[in-house]
Amino acid sequence: MQQLMAAMVEEGCEYCFMEVSSHATHQKRVQGINFKGAIFTNITLDHLDYHKTFAEYIKAKKLFFDHLDKEAFAVINIDDKNGNIMVQNTKAKVTTFSIGKMADYQCKVLESHFDGMLLEIDQTEIWTRFIGHFNASNLLAVYATAINLGQDKDEVLTKISNLKPVQGRFEIIRSTDGKFGIVDYAHTPDALKNVLKAINEIRQNTEQVITVVGCGGDRDKSKRPIMAQEAIAQSNKVILTSDNPRTEDPEQIIKDMETGVKKQDQYKVLSIVNRREAIKTATMLAQPGDIILIAGKGHETYQEVNGVKHHFDDKEEIMNFFGIKE
Secondary structure, eight states, rough: HHHHHHHHHHOOOOOOOOOOHHHHHHHHTTTOOEEEEEEOOOOOOOOOHSSSSSSHHHHHHHHHHOOOTTTSSEEEEEEEEEHHHTTTTTTSSEEEEESSSSSSEEEEEEEEEEEEEEEETEEEEESSOSSHHHHHHHHHHHHHHHHHOOHHHHHHHHHHHOOOTTTTTSSEEEOOOOOOEEEEEESHHHHHHHHHHHHHHHHHHHSSSEEEEOOTSSSSSSGHHHHHHHHHHSEEEEEEEOOBBBSSOHHHHHHHHHTTOOGGGGEEEEEEHHHHHHHHHHHOOOOTTEEEESSSOOOOOOOEETEEEEOOOOHHHHHHHHTOOO
């Protein structure tokens, strides 16, 4: 880590933005690094295969903020109920951000469309190509961090407005006959819930939402039925399929997901182990105007089965079934 950051300094880098995982804090992999600031966006059900309980997961995340010194700043999302818990014992200067609540930094979503959102940040309107309240919250975190680093407000808002979404994060593909495909990396219950919420905020309610989703093997099994429940709650049809099964039996993973399907919802759920066939089926079920969400893998260009990574790209697959050539 230190060697990598030393190389950055030699190349003239002024800032290093690092995602610090709960594993990193628990294993003390970031000790010895003097952080200027820290940002808390949210914490959701994940990594319980490692931490065992959600309380231990929170404790590991909080440890990072506990170790900040008094010269640092901590930017926290108070829309997450655990935001204030993170900074209970920090020495850092704490500032807050929120969508809808009173906070040091606030944002309102004024308009939301498939090609972007109109936001009001710090009483200034900006257009962004990102979609969904969760992305509005993330952009507000970026803004708050930049201001804490002494950057100019207008310049920061201009830069935010020019940002482009990365591959595999709410990436929209339109077919020639008016179907919408959305490829997203959402692989936790909360992430899936947020993406589907964003879709339902934009849709006209005259179209279907068809969700294709799976769960990774050799990972936290407790979230599997919850993933199915989140997909069902905001979709007209759900296709349960393989993600990266790794060393597990993909059929068993789907069976684990199926335990979250209530009897009254069984009519709108299909289980297709082969991910390519699942995507193909979704495109065949869809009518013009319908929205297909392919969740879980996003930017990944492989599917890992029994230790072997085979080429597989969700975007390529849906474009192929839509008859689109890059």
